[in-house]
Amino acid sequence: MDKKEICSILDQKTDFLNSISDQIWETPELAFTERASAQVLIKALKKEGFEVSSPIAGIETAFSGRFGSGRPVIGFLGEFDALSSLNQRAGISQKAADQPGGCGHGCGHNNLGVGSLAAAIGVKAYLEATGKPGTVVFYGCPGEEGGSGKAFMAREGVFDELDCAFCWHPGTTNAVTSGSSLANYQILYSFTGVSAHAAGAPHLGRSALDAVELMNVGVNFLREHVIQEARMHYAIVNSGGFSPNVVQPTADVLYLLRAPVTSQVQEIYERVNDIAKGAALMTGTSVEIKFIKACSNTVLNATLEKVLFDNMNQIPLPEYTEEDYAFAKAINESVENRAPSFERLIKRAPSEEIIRFLKEREGREINDFVVPLIHSEQAGGGSTDVGDVSWVCPTAQISTATWASATPGHSWQIVAQGKSALAHKSTLYAGKVLAAAAIDLWEHPELIEQAKEEKNRKLDGASYRCPIPKGVIPTPMGKM
Numbered sequence: 001m002d003k004k005e006i007c008s009i010l011d012q013k014t015d016f017l018n019s020i021s022d023q024i025w026e027t028p029e030l031a032f033t034e035r036a037s038a039q040v041l042i043k044a045l046k047k048e049g050f051e052v053s054s055p056i057a058g059i060e061t062a063f064s065g066r067f068g069s070g071r072p073v074i075g076f077l078g079e080f081d082a083l084s085s086l087n088q089r090a091g092i093s094q095k096a097a098d099q100p101g102g103c104g105h106g107c108g109h110n111n112l113g114v115g116s117l118a119a120a121i122g123v124k125a126y127l128e129a130t131g132k133p134g135t136v137v138f139y140g141c142p143g144e145e146g147g148s149g150k151a152f153m154a155r156e157g158v159f160d161e162l163d164c165a166f167c168w169h170p171g172t173t174n175a176v177t178s179g180s181s182l183a184n185y186q187i188l189y190s191f192t193g194v195s196a197h198a199a200g201a202p203h204l205g206r207s208a209l210d211a212v213e214l215m216n217v218g219v220n221f222l223r224e225h226v227i228q229e230a231r232m233h234y235a236i237v238n239s240g241g242f243s244p245n246v247v248q249p250t251a252d253v254l255y256l257l258r259a260p261v262t263s264q265v266q267e268i269y270e271r272v273n274d275i276a277k278g279a280a281l282m283t284g285t286s287v288e289i290k291f292i293k294a295c296s297n298t299v300l301n302a303t304l305e306k307v308l309f310d311n312m313n314q315i316p317l318p319e320y321t322e323e324d325y326a327f328a329k330a331i332n333e334s335v336e337n338r339a340p341s342f343e344r345l346i347k348r349a350p351s352e353e354i355i356r357f358l359k360e361r362e363g364r365e366i367n368d369f370v371v372p373l374i375h376s377e378q379a380g381g382g383s384t385d386v387g388d389v390s391w392v393c394p395t396a397q398i399s400t401a402t403w404a405s406a407t408p409g410h411s412w413q414i415v416a417q418g419k420s421a422l423a424h425k426s427t428l429y430a431g432k433v434l435a436a437a438a439i440d441l442w443e444h445p446e447l448i449e450q451a452k453e454e455k456n457r458k459l460d461g462a463s464y465r466c467p468i469p470k471g472v473i474p475t476p477m478g479k480m
């Protein structure tokens with residue numbers, strides 16, 4: 001069975017796959033509360049003949065579906081969580097929510113889960129037709145947004161069985177994902193003081209809100225004395241009430257600390273803890289430090305990136321209609337503060353030729369081409385829990401042009417396009433490319449060995465240590 005036949009099997013399942021991503025779009029759920037979305041995917045896996053395990057890793061909404069036996073074991077990572085406050089009607093190019101303030105699929109994870117599912121279905125068909133030994137596993141990975149679900153799963157050894165893993169993410173270009181991602185820690189600092197009448201008896205009060213403010217001041221001074229690439233963000237998630245005439249007895253601040261590698265985050269974390277303790281001491285309050293989650297930097301794998309790139313070129317790109325281009329144009333026109341096209345890719349491009357290639361294609365409504373292969377070890381600004389999987393087994397990712405070219409990340413425009421023909425077609429394309437790449441690993445097992453050698457070389461003897469301490473359990477989004 002060749003890749004063409006796999007593609008036509010997946011083409012026949014287009015309506016089925018689209019209906020799954022649409023159902024997930026319609027029930028947007030936040031990190032670790034994705035019960036309905038997980039069920040939609042579990043039902044689909046069962047219908048397709050996968051053996052489902054649910055829950056796994058002690059996480060209610062984590063699951064897997066497997067087919068086959070023996071080696072190699074190739075995994076596809078699927079996400080399905082949504083974002084808060086991004087509710088938006090589908091198929092329009094104006095901001096309009098059906099449920100103002102509600103959740104929405106502002107990162108395209110309704111498509112992400114289904115593209116990876118399609119890949120698993122494609123590989124299952126290949127294994128059935130060829131009778132080759134080996135196992136394909138789809139992992140339902142909850143809580144990517146602010147939750148590091150895969151890091152919790154990796155801590156429990158879920159990915160230890162894998163020879164290689166593939167993943168994709170909706171985006172504005174068809175490209176192999178280049179560049180590493182930052183390691184991060186998320187920590188909740190909860191201060192407790194004593195309430196009092198703010199005018200009548202202020203000397204009896206000890207303000208937890210003062211402590212939060214002093215802590216933030218301390219961290220803002222710390223910025224000058226950490227490595228350039230570090231990022232420190234915070235959100236005051238409890239300011240101690242709404243009454244200025246009451247000394248606030250409680251206040252909580254959530255911190256997100258990032259740096260290129262985990263050891264650097266750990267070092268900053270310890271200094272931030274000292275600042276929190278100092279703020280408590282200054283204000284006569286106490287502080288509780290609760291570790292929420294963490295993720296590792298990504299270990300890139302050029303061997304698997306090349307396999308993905310070759311397949312992006314072998315598998316026919318989606319064909320877009322006049323309507324697809326017109327909708328993309330309307331979406332692009334709705335974007336204020338458009339970032340320059342291909343900014344990040346151009347920065348990482350290794351040759352003038354690639355820069356020219358990209359510049360010639362600037363301004364297209366849909367980036368309907370494959371970006372030349374760019375391998376860069378440079379870390380971008382963000383983080384992903386795919387990083388933890390990449391420490392366990394060779395891992396690589398692609399993006400596909402799921403959205404109009406100017407679509408910003410985590411935006412209402414993404415939600416508006418989540419059920420569009422553009423999103424559906426590019427999700428299917430992602431599934432075909434990932435399936436085809438996995439088939440290459442079955443046909444050329446030496447690629448798996450090369451990918452493993454590369455990973456071992458990069459880790460230089462180090463093995464994966466989950467940055468999330470034992471005993472820390474996933475916190476559902478919004479339930480800090």
Ligand SMILES: [Zn+2]
Pocket residue numbers: 107108109144169
């Ligand atoms: Zn995402």
